[in-house]
Amino acid sequence: MKIDLKLPSEEEIRKKNKEIVKKASSPKRVPSSISADKKRAGIEKKLFSILEELKDELIDSEGKFAVINDAEGLRDYLQKAEEAGVMAIDTETTGLDPMIDRVVGLCLYTPGERAVYVSVNHTDIDGNRLPGQLEMKDIAEALKAIGKLKLVFHNAKFDLRMMKHSGLIESYVDPFWDTYIAANLLNENELHGLKVLWNSYCNEGKGKVAAYDDLFEKIPFNYIPIEKGYIYGAKDALMTYELYSFQRKYLDPESDVCKSRNLRDAALLYRDVELPLIRIIAEMEDEGIYVDKDYAEKLEEEYNGKLKEAQEGVYDEIAKLQIGELPEELFKKLGNPINLNSPTQLAILLYDALKLESPDRKMPRGTGEKILKHYIEKNIHRDFFRAIMEYRKIKKLMTTYITKIPALVRQDTGKLHYNFNQYGARTGRFSSKNPNMQNIPAKNEDIRKMFVAEDGKVFICADYSQQEPRILAHVSKDKNLVRAYQEGKDIYSWVVSLLYGRPYEECLEGFSEEAAKRRYMIKQVILGIMYGRGVASVAEELKISKQEAQGIIDLFFSTFNSVEKTIKDYIYMAKTMGYVSTVYGRKRRLPEISFSDYEFYTLQGGQVNPAVANYYLSLLNRAAWDEKEMIIEQARQDHKIRIVDNTGIVAYAKRQCLNSVIQGTAADITKRAMVLIGNDKRLKKLGYKMLLQVHDEIIGTCREEVWEEAADIIVELMISAADGLIVPMEVDTIAVKRWYGEEIERRGKRCETGN
DNA sequence: AAGCAGAGCGCG
DNA sequence: AAAGCGCGCTCTGCTT
Numbered sequence A: 001m002k003i004d005l006k007l008p009s010e011e012e013i014r015k016k017n018k019e020i021v022k023k024a025s026s027p028k029r030v031p032s033s034i035s036a037d038k039k040r041a042g043i044e045k046k047l048f049s050i051l052e053e054l055k056d057e058l059i060d061s062e063g064k065f066a067v068i069n070d071a072e073g074l075r076d077y078l079q080k081a082e083e084a085g086v087m088a089i090d091t092e093t094t095g096l097d098p099m100i101d102r103v104v105g106l107c108l109y110t111p112g113e114r115a116v117y118v119s120v121n122h123t124d125i126d127g128n129r130l131p132g133q134l135e136m137k138d139i140a141e142a143l144k145a146i147g148k149l150k151l152v153f154h155n156a157k158f159d160l161r162m163m164k165h166s167g168l169i170e171s172y173v174d175p176f177w178d179t180y181i182a183a184n185l186l187n188e189n190e191l192h193g194l195k196v197l198w199n200s201y202c203n204e205g206k207g208k209v210a211a212y213d214d215l216f217e218k219i220p221f222n223y224i225p226i227e228k229g230y231i232y233g234a235k236d237a238l239m240t241y242e243l244y245s246f247q248r249k250y251l252d253p254e255s256d257v258c259k260s261r262n263l264r265d266a267a268l269l270y271r272d273v274e275l276p277l278i279r280i281i282a283e284m285e286d287e288g289i290y291v292d293k294d295y296a297e298k299l300e301e302e303y304n305g306k307l308k309e310a311q312e313g314v315y316d317e318i319a320k321l322q323i324g325e326l327p328e329e330l331f332k333k334l335g336n337p338i339n340l341n342s343p344t345q346l347a348i349l350l351y352d353a354l355k356l357e358s359p360d361r362k363m364p365r366g367t368g369e370k371i372l373k374h375y376i377e378k379n380i381h382r383d384f385f386r387a388i389m390e391y392r393k394i395k396k397l398m399t400t401y402i403t404k405i406p407a408l409v410r411q412d413t414g415k416l417h418y419n420f421n422q423y424g425a426r427t428g429r430f431s432s433k434n435p436n437m438q439n440i441p442a443k444n445e446d447i448r449k450m451f452v453a454e455d456g457k458v459f460i461c462a463d464y465s466q467q468e469p470r471i472l473a474h475v476s477k478d479k480n481l482v483r484a485y486q487e488g489k490d491i492y493s494w495v496v497s498l499l500y501g502r503p504y505e506e507c508l509e510g511f512s513e514e515a516a517k518r519r520y521m522i523k524q525v526i527l528g529i530m531y532g533r534g535v536a537s538v539a540e541e542l543k544i545s546k547q548e549a550q551g552i553i554d555l556f557f558s559t560f561n562s563v564e565k566t567i568k569d570y571i572y573m574a575k576t577m578g579y580v581s582t583v584y585g586r587k588r589r590l591p592e593i594s595f596s597d598y599e600f601y602t603l604q605g606g607q608v609n610p611a612v613a614n615y616y617l618s619l620l621n622r623a624a625w626d627e628k629e630m631i632i633e634q635a636r637q638d639h640k641i642r643i644v645d646n647t648g649i650v651a652y653a654k655r656q657c658l659n660s661v662i663q664g665t666a667a668d669i670t671k672r673a674m675v676l677i678g679n680d681k682r683l684k685k686l687g688y689k690m691l692l693q694v695h696d697e698i699i700g701t702c703r704e705e706v707w708e709e710a711a712d713i714i715v716e717l718m719i720s721a722a723d724g725l726i727v728p729m730e731v732d733t734i735a736v737k738r739w740y741g742e743e744i745e746r747r748g749k750r751c752e753t754g755n
Numbered sequence B: 001a002a003g004c005a006g007a008g009c010g011c012g
Numbered sequence C: 001a002a003a004g005c006g007c008g009c010t011c012t013g014c015t016t
Helices: A010-025 A032-053 A071-084 A136-148 A156-165 A179-186 A194-201 A212-216 A226-251 A256-260 A264-287 A293-320 A328-333 A343-353 A369-377 A382-402 A467-476 A479-486 A491-500 A513-530 A535-542 A546-559 A561-577 A610-622 A625-639 A647-678 A681-686 A704-720
Strands: A065-068 A086-093 A103-109 A115-119 A150-153 A289-291 A419-421 A431-433 A457-464 A579-581 A587-589 A598-602 A641-645 A689-693 A697-703 A731-736
Touching (some): A065 A226, A086 A156, A086 A226, A103 A226, A115 A226, A150 A156, A150 A179, A179 A194, A179 A226, A194 A226, A264 A419, A264 A647, A457 A647, A467 A513, A467 A561, A467 A647, A513 A647, A535 A546, A561 A579, A587 A647, A610 A625, A625 A641, A647 A689, A647 A697, A647 A704, A681 A704, A697 A704, A704 A731
Antiparallel strands (some): A086 A103, A103 A115, A419 A431, A457 A697, A457 A731, A579 A587
16 A cells, blocks of 8 residues: 655755765765755855965956857757767866766867857755746757767766766767777876866966866856856866877777887777776666665674674673773773774783784784784684784774665665776776775675666676786796697696696595695796786795795796796886787886886985995895895985885886786786677677676676577677687686676576586 | 875775 | 775765
């Protein structure tokens, strides 16, 4: 029986969602009744002073900008843009969430015309839409021509989603250019804000352009009067176009500049992968994922109990400890009761009250997992440290996932709409936020079960099996590694077999305990090599001596010598060219690799006598690592010399060489697969929708009856995305009703599961 | 009240 | 010695 027939208005839902997101992102509560009036007064006051301050800033002295406030004007402008062939477009909005906020104005620029501003949703201080603006439907009508234009954006996904959710466009278009993505491809080592980039590359001494927050602080754009705001807005479109004009020569595969700078492959990657991905990711975020709220509530209750128990457990153990006397000031810093979430307070307990000594000289007052485990192994306050670890584990799950994720679910769609950043990592990898869907616990079954497929549908989880080690095999071209993959062997067992001269079958995980152990150790060594891990670190991980670790690594490199050579080649490439490239041409610039190990300055920053510098240089090169600090201090005392130690930075850059190529190539491949999947007609027909990307894994959803068919296509596409590799790729797929749920069997045979 | 760095920890 | 690569989130403790 329905009782409440009154549906919330769009405005109410918007408000409610905003509150939910705010609450979820900052636990601090603001009494809402008082805050509304206060906030309004605050905005009014701020706005007044800002506009006063910006009197000189927002003046269109050269008549470069204009406002469009009638439908015909907008149609004309778009017509001109169609003739010109390209148009920069940018939106001003009430905020940063496309599903909550709305477009306030459209900023357009096409060469040969003035940059223009179309006001869409400017309001008075009470939120009432101001008169004199185009009707929404007229703008939407005019924008139907948008498909015919080559559109240039700065972060197209944001503007496209904003326009769609504000009702300005019906469906997404592929951008012609995205200066944000292009900037990442051209230099991943800088900030990628429009103003910052424009200031660096397009500003010819015209004075710096300020970013939004510097001008308007936190005032939403709808409150900015149109007659001031239009200048800021229109300028954005102009700047976007000018940035595009600067960038295009580098990423046009036909241009000479592009070719001479070895950017041709990067340009193809940009055109054929990165740009087509934008619309696909926008659709993915719109789709979102369902969260089982009832289940989540039960989970929260359950874990609340566990958390309390764990907390009491810790306090019980603290009570049993023999705590020494503490100096007054330290005792003050210690809360009563001690805050278990505070590393500082915990450190006082460990290192001042209990007088322990950290096993890690780098972190003399650390309280991290490694240090705790060390004490547990040594049977020092074992139960106390175990209790702390247990508490932390539950606390983490609770705060980051169990309470947070249901709170982020939208009222209007009933789903969670995460945010993927297509160029989140400098290697080209994705990142995800609000929430981060790429670090949802994988071993803890409870949490992933919160995510459920729609009624009648299933999730298809498709992951590359050993994506990165296969790429290592490809880039090193190592005969043995390549052959192992071509013959479908278990790579780690195969390596063990070669290293120790034992039959392959006897090195498989299930053959013996010894085989399993060796396989595990080699797996860690290979992963370590891909991350540039050192001997000491491998030894620590495997709990063996440095000599033993060195032995295994030496054996690996002598048997698989092309791997060692590949590392050296990439380091050489980075040193001579300044960058390394992925298989598909994405670059990772590593200028730090060419830093001198040490720099010498006088205390005033001047030049140092070369003989003195050389004396200290040879001293430092011969020194053990714990002597360095002394030598540097001595130089300061005796010769008034400041020595900058860059060896750490250089070593870091060296480790990144191979890793960037492997991680970056993996990112390329997964992205290529996403484009193929997102554009596949057969999958579209089956109603398959992509939902998530977790680096080597693509998760989507479709009706249960067709999942095998969809999975077959996905496997085919994911494998073909790795075209050009000399090793085969393998993809495992499973279908589940919940993210971590019981697998749905394939008709006929049991489906394979990846590990 | 808001922003920031550091510690710690979740994932591939 | 930034001794293992790439991320984002939560919490503390401090600054503005």
